[in-house]
Amino acid sequence: MKFAFFKGCKIPYYLEQYGSSTRAVLKTFGVRLLELDFCCCGYPNRDLHFESFVLSAARNMALAEKKNLDILTPCKCCYGSLKHAFHFLHENERLRRDINAELAKEGLVWKGKSTVKHLLTVLCDDIGLPAIYASIVKPLGGLSVAAHYGCHALRPSNIVHFDDPLAPSIFEDLISATGAKPVGWPRRLDCCGNPLWGKNNAISLALMRTKIADAYESGADCICTACTYCQLQFDAIQSSVKTDNAASPELPSILYTQLLGLSMGLPERLLGIKRNIIPVEKLKIV
Amino acid sequence: MERTLLGSTFLFTFLFVSLGICLAGIIFRIARWFAVDTGPEAGFIPVKKRVSAVLKGTAAALFSLKFLKIFKVLFFDLLLQSRILKTSLSRWIMHFSIFFGFMMLLLMHALDEIITKRLFPGYFPTLDPFQFLRNLFGVMVIVGVGIAVYRRLRYRGPMLITRYTDRYAVALLAVIIVSGFLEESSKMISESSFNRMMSGYFSACEPHDETALKAFWSREYGSVFPTMKFRITPELLARGKKLSEESCASCHADTRTAFISYPAAGFMKPFALSLSKSRAEVWLYYIHVLACFIGLAYLPFSKFFHLITDPLTLLVNGISDKKKVNPLTAMPRRAMELDACTECGTCSRYCSVAPVFRMLQNTEILPMHKLRTVKRLASGKDMDSAELQIISEGAFICTTCFKCTEVCPAGINLQDQWLASRELLSETGHPLPHVWLKKFNASEWSDRMRYFEASWKEADAGKERYYNLTDDSNVFAPCIQCQTCTNVCPVVAARTDPKDAVDITPHKIMNLLRLGLHDLALGSRMVWDCTTCYQCQENCPQGIKVTDIIYELKNRAYEHFKKIDRTAEINEDPC
Known part of the structure; x- marks a missing residue:
């Protein structure tokens, strides 16, 4: 199995461990990842200028198409952005024509032949749960994990086709495979707040804190994410606004690839465990 | 005529004047690194502290056990120029030819009295291998300069700008090398x-x-x-x-x-x-030697200054952690980096948001242009609000993906430059759009809109859009005002600020569109505080694309509001 690995903009500087742990985990399943000359997925610019968002996303898909590869991205915002652009290009002929005219200047064309997949889908469907169960050498028994779904992979379901938008289960299934126990929590499908970070920090933090409190009350030891932005929100940003308020406890957040990697017995260094700002050591799984 | 420099008082004087200008220029430019303000630290770190921090840092680096790192930078980055090779073979051939050819000519030929003669007692310029090598190195420079000229003629546009400094540098190199060859030839037949x-x-x-x-x-x-x-x-x-x-x-x-x-x-x-x-x-011979001296004097004020700034930048950033910036030394380092940029354009070629530039045509999106602007800002150049607005757009469209920093052949910590300049822009009233767009509430924007541009619909008339959800009543007419969108909206639920609370909620936006009050919907805080979580759209019983509509409103608002002067007072009611 081989994919074009779409890391997105934030992993190289802000969340290296997501890139390295994804590579480490997928390597053991024989998945090869190829990094192309990708640009931004277009998501941050969709707020300001529709056409630039579509061109950015289309360029990335066209690059993968040229190599005859499907795209794998570990980031849910990149995933949503690419899927949306795919949808718009597919349904709007005039848009497709104009974007392709722009792409042609660098010898690219978007035909819609490359599929965009999120990391969790590749793990669950392409590699398959049986193979994942078989790879576990250190089951993480006793750990209660709150699966945070991430909005942009889940909704709108008619465009992203990720899982059932109202009752998804893919993330819990994957967490169960590691031996950890996924907890049920009412706010699992809510937004992490990161899209508003830097734009309206009060609301961004309110959204984050509501979720953390909910996960905590539901008995979770940690939150588990499979999205660059969600992880940044629950790790770097949560720790940067740390308060000593006992009512709003700090809850560590772990990337799914780190969780899976640990249960597969992969070396900590590759998983970048120490790079997490809120230490996950106290979970006693490392 | 004896061809030694010392034999000619004229040349000797010229050399010393050139050397003097060169040294004075270098000292002047380096001193400026400590004086200019290049970041948010400006207010609380006086010049004295900057100097002492840099001296301490240098000493610490020299006496630390970073020899291996220093050696790696010296050998791979400087001597082999591996950072250029990483991104482009043709550019590496170009640059390495000029660099290696010129350096060898400098050491073996120009400084032969000092270096070559001592290393090789039998040295004579007209003996081999020196005669052969001199031609070889000269050819390397010419080939490199040739590729440089070709590239600049071939790729014109915002990705590779040719300024007069580039022309002077190339012309001077060409004069030096060609006059050298011609002198040798003319001697042969004289x-x-x-x-x-x-x-x-x-x-x-x-x-x-x-x-x-x-x-x-x-x-x-x-x-x-x-x-x-x-x-x-x-x-x-x-x-x-x-x-x-x-x-x-x-x-x-x-x-x-x-x-x-x-x-x-x-x-x-x-x-x-x-x-x-x-x-x-x-x-x-005189042309050849004088051109070299002119080059020497011109060095600190020309593109050749990168011969000093780039190795320094590569060393400093090669041994320090680019992600952990020391606030004490940050400003001199940034100022040095601003001098180290040769505008080679590598950053812009790899820029993650270059496609956005292709659509918006604001060159301030491209890192190479941005750095030049940062330099202009650092030199204290006055810019009006409209210009800063354009700069701010570029600064905040950047996704700080770190790519430009990774590919910069001069090793400039561009990431830090962007983060620092964003802070400065925010401080001067030019933050990211989501912040300045909330300067006014929906009705204030609506007033402003009418005051400056008639109405949105009039300004928009005749524009061909790929999607026009907000103008197509079929899109939002099915709304039955059931408020499901508002009830599932996490932002509505999270709002605690009473000032925000009176603003418009999603179902009210749908209603405004139904009433034809688009101008009011544009500037609403709901639109700019939307997390785009798609709960409203997913849950709407009527299948209305609520989030997509909000996205479109943001696009239109940005398109119109960025043209409106935010500082101007509006006194009269245009209605």
Whole structure:
């Protein structure tokens, strides 16, 4: 199995461990990842200028198409952005024509032949749960994990086709495979707040804190994410606004690839465990 | 004429003046690194502290165990220029040819009295391998300069800008190298030079010896004797060869190993007499040497300054952690980096948001242009609000993906430059759009909109859009105002600020569109505080694309509001 690995903009500087742990985990399943000359997925610019968002996303898909590869991205915002652009290009002929005219200047064309997949889908469907169960050498028994779904992979379901938008289960299934126990929590499908970070920090933090409190009350030891932005929100940003308020406890957040990697017995260094700002050591799984 | 520098008072004076200008220029420019404010730290770190922090940091680095890192930078980044090779082979060939050729010419040829002679006691410029190498290095520079000129002619546009500094640098290099070759060639065919050498180093034993030597040199080494006529016989040549071996060979290799100057001399032969008479080799020598001195004096003020700034930048950033910025040394480092940029355009070519530039055509999106702007801002240039607005757009469209920092051949910590300049822009009232768009509430924007631009719909008339959800009543007319969208909205639920609370909720936005009050929907805080979580759209029983509508409203609002002067007062009610 081989994919074009779409890391997105934030992993190289802000969340290296997501890139390295994804590579480490997928390597053991024989998945090869190829990094192309990708640009931004277009998501941050969709707020300001529709056409630039579509061109950015289309360029990335066209690059993968040229190599005859499907795209794998570990980031849910990149995933949503690419899927949306795919949808718009597919349904709007005039848009497709104009974007392709722009792409042609660098010898690219978007035909819609490359599929965009999120990391969790590749793990669950392409590699398959049986193979994942078989790879576990250190089951993480006793750990209660709150699966945070991430909005942009889940909704709108008619465009992203990720899982059932109202009752998804893919993330819990994957967490169960590691031996950890996924907890049920009412706010699992809510937004992490990161899209508003830097734009309206009060609301961004309110959204984050509501979720953390909910996960905590539901008995979770940690939150588990499979999205660059969600992880940044629950790790770097949560720790940067740390308060000593006992009512709003700090809850560590772990990337799914780190969780899976640990249960597969992969070396900590590759998983970048120490790079997490809120230490996950106290979970006693490392 | 004795061709040593020290022999000419004129050249000697010129050299010292040039050296003086060069040193003074370097000191001036380096001193400025400590004086200019290049970041948010400006307010609380005085110049004195910056100097002492840099001195301490340098000492600490030198006495630390970072030798391996320093060696790696010196060998791979500086000597082999691996950072250029990482992104482009052709650019590496170009740059490495110029760099290596020029450096070797400097060390082996220009500084031969100081370096080459000491390393090789038998050194003489007209001996091999030096003669051959000089031609080889010269060719390397010419090839490199040739590729540079070709690239600049071939790729014009915002990705590669050619300024007068580039032209001067290329022209100066070309003059130095070409005059050097021509001087060598003109000497080869100069009868007067030959006679001068002969009178100094050759004494004839037999009457025909002089003729024999000249005959041999004209046949074998390309010398030309326009004023002489002789019949070349095998005996004469044999005698000439013997004499040449006795008197000339200890200092002169076969001129053919000067593989550029020799054939060039061949082309010059028809003009040999006039060239020799006008002492071409002398004035070409002057052109050659003076061009070098001018280059020396010009160095601190030209593109050549990167010979100093780039190694320094590579070293400083090579041994320090780019992600952990020391606030004490940050500003001098940034100022140095601003001088280290050669505008090679690598950053812009790899920029993650370059496609956005292609659509918006704001060059401030491209890192190479942005850095130049940062430099202008640092030098205290006054810019009006409209210009800062354009700069701010570019600064905040950047996704800080770190790519430009990774590919910069000069090792500039561009990431830090962007983060610092964003802070400065925010402080001066030009933050990211989501923040400045909330400066006014929905009705205030609506007033402003009407005041400056009639109405949104009028301004929008005739524009062809790919999607027009907000203008197509079929899209939002099915809304039954059931408020599901508002009830599932996490932002509505999270709002605690009473100022925000009175603003419009999603179902009210749908209602405004139904009432045709688009202008009011545009500037609502709900639109700019939307997390785009798609709960409203997913849950709408009528299948209305609520989030997509909000996205479109953001686009339209940004498009119109960015043209409106946010600082202007509006006194009258235009209605």
